[in-house]
Amino acid sequence: MFKPTSALFGGLLWKTPWRLSSMQKARQRKRLRAVDRVVDTVSAALQRNGQTSKAVQRWYAEMPREEEMLPKDKYTIFDKKEKTYRKGIHKLPKWTRLSQRVNPPGF
């Protein structure tokens, strides 16, 4: 019996779920913490040698840490085309290897 589904109707159909699963979210938190740890190690090493780095200072000035971030910012990203101005962060290309932590204020 034919059951009309979009997969059977059309040819190629790739579907991306609109939100992250709980495991994906857990891995995302893990990645965020890993980046925090790298930056902490670098800054501590520089501090011990009495040096500073602009990139590290800027990171600390601008970027929130994993535990300071709101869940909204961890798992979603601003998008002006969406009705709610938000879409899942997994829609961002190469999202597992990017640091996307801040969004426009007010959104």
Place this chain on the structure above:
Amino acid sequence: MSFFRITLLRSAIGLPRRSTDVLKALGLKKRMGTVFHAVSPSVAGQIMKVKELVSVEEVDRRLTKQEVHLERKPDPGYYLEKSCVAERTELRGQ
């Protein structure tokens, strides 16, 4: 004088050209490759460029390639107690 021990955990395939070039400048060629660099602001800046791809530790000295390898080498778990030649000479002596 301390050193950064940098290990490439994730590849830069598909990332901007700059990330690949930074990895090349650091001497990281493949995943799980490890390099040592002296702690300096320039190296710190390079690490910050690829901070999502690497893991960093601070160490006291540069380890050699063999030392890095030996960290992962397990114990053999056996040793030769008596070789057949020794046993034969023992038996012959009796």
Place this chain on the structure above:
Amino acid sequence: MFSRSALRSLAQDLRLTTPSAIPSAPLPQRVFLHQAASLRNAQPQSSTQSSSLNPDTPLSATPQAQDTQPEIQQGFKAPSGNPTTTPNTPADTFIPQTRNHIPIEKQPVPPTFDSPLKVTQSLMSRLPHLVGQTPHYIVAELHARPYLLTEGDHLRLPFLMPKVKPGDVLRFNRATALGSRDFTLKGTPHVDERLFECRVRVTGVESEPLRIKEKTKRRQRHVKKALSKHRYTVMRVMDVKVKTPDELLQEGTQVVEDAEDSPEIETRA
């Protein structure tokens, strides 16, 4: 129709009738032995927490910045046929450079011990139960792969062991568990090698049938044949023996108080 409880009671009867040295009093569940800390070559990696730039220290990034001191490599000789070299020659910090520089503890040579084995009192008191119940099994690790062995087993290693000939007697000295039918001595993660003896005799070399893999490329008639015929060492387990407390005391074992983080003898419930 045997129900599960009936089977269990039967098994308990059997257990009581076994000629092991189980006293009538119920055994405590676990017994501790204080040794494994000395066996593990503790890596002197001290991770000191340093003050980070962020004053409000976050909990998630717990290893804030490790100050890992590189391991001080004990001086060792390059591999030679001299197994009597002690691993720690004084004040000789040799840094391994090439692939031939392998420390003595990673080579298959007989170990030398600096300090006597330390065994907790509770393990000493529980050890006779394990010793009394034969046969014993051992989970021996060869190159970090476990092999469950008992006496009389034929063992075919998945590799060709170098520098051994048929007739050689080997000692396995890394065990994660030692046990009999009802008791198990678990290592944390290894049992000290002075607590047991496990000997195997190399019986020969086996080989697999020749395998031929045909390699072809597109648009070419030529067929490359890749041959493969691996050889494996075969050995037979001569004995698996747990030392008795008397033997241990004769060898100069020290009995110490119980402590955490030590191997334990577990009774099968």
